[in-house]
Amino acid sequence: MDSPPKPLNKLWYLKHIRLFDGMSPSEMQEMEKITRMEEVKKRHPFYLPGDPSSNVYLLKRGRVKLANTAASGKEVTFDILEPGEVFGELEVLEGLPRETAAEALDDAMICVIRREDFDRYLAMHPNITVKLTKLIGLRLRRIQSRIEDLVFRDVPARLAHLLVELSKSDGAQEPGGIRIKAKLTHQEMANLIGCSRETVSATLGQFRDDGLIQMDGRTVVILQQAALIRVAS
Amino acid sequence: MDSPPKPLNKLWYLKHIRLFDGMSPSEMQEMEKITRMEEVKKRHPFYLPGDPSSNVYLLKRGRVKLANTAASGKEVTFDILEPGEVFGELEVLEGLPRETAAEALDDAMICVIRREDFDRYLAMHPNITVKLTKLIGLRLRRIQSRIEDLVFRDVPARLAHLLVELSKSDGAQEPGGIRIKAKLTHQEMANLIGCSRETVSATLGQFRDDGLIQMDGRTVVILQQAALIRVAS
DNA sequence: GCAGGTATGTGAGTTGTCTTACAGTTCCGC
């Protein structure tokens, strides 16, 4: 009747499946040719929903947020990308307009690849196509697990889950705890777990009062990871 | 400030992106060789989360449900597949264990392809690989829009959305309305939109009282599609 | 064709989360 106790889903924030890792020097050179470097400022939008999908992007420096906004103004964040990750390739592949917005969270550096060049490159490098398929497949699995999160877990569990995953992907071990380096505002956390900003503030406050975390200034330090994982159940 | 009014997301229930459509006769023959036909009974599980991913399945007849169950017993349904659709290929591709359960909703007929054969087949048919990538990409987009549904919309809106999409993919035009042929229980609808069975019953009752739908026996007939779409906003 | 299992309808009570409102705090650009 009971399913076996399930470990926290490691796919949630699994990062760094890099599309172009392990390229040969000649492939690299070829890629170099079709790529244009660009520097963009914080909050710069790469694209908005409905835009034609004319480019694929490779993030070199800074973070990029993939998100959508409802008519009400409520926002949902699908992913926050770290350097090394590719984005925008999905819609390019299908030739459909953008479905999400992409925006720089920090001053960032990116490589831009024009649609036609990307298509041509893929056609000539079937092994990269397979890698791309796996990458998209992994994203699909990750996003499925977010649906499970939304349906199965309440806000404290989702938030605990988020903190634990952030501590894994972005944490610095310190005496007494793990400092989460990724600086997310409460609003951004709310957009990631699908609740209101106030609820995040209150729930973090609860975690603090319970001794699970510590908040100095605007960064979170996890004091009791095991207990947090229990909350995330 | 306001985003432009967004039409209901057509990806939600978009079906029939068939992986092996447009195959040449020789390719077909080749596929034939690595395929084993099987008949399975209603409620037969193809696999469960954690199972090794040893096969890819091609659904010929009947419906298949992809779903997951929480320790609490609550269930979320990711997709209900119709004949012509492929499933189980994602985990096979990555060589990871199953992450969802797959089970026959009706007595069904399927083709089973062994993992090694599928891998080998893909390696020899790069065009099928590209198609597979697009198919998985489309699923990703669909599932992203379900997250938006869960975060942005309340239950009446989600249910109205579901009915409208079902009427498109599985509806029969009739004098006075569109009959939804797919026979889903209230529980199954609840699993699809992430709410309780009772809430589905009550909300359908509300739609009936408002004259939006009609329920004869266990099938739903949509009387006022436009109004339903408005509810789904 | 009847019985037992499965599905539906409905109500009362509870609760998690949102909304609204506002005060306090920290950051950042100039």
Add this chain to the structure above:
DNA sequence: GCGGAACTGTAAGACAACTCACATACCTGC
């Protein structure tokens, strides 16, 4: 280093959806 903007903390009230409980209706397999 100062001022304004962005962010955080907290609380009260509202409400959507859940749970629990039970009655009714419906299929379907023997």
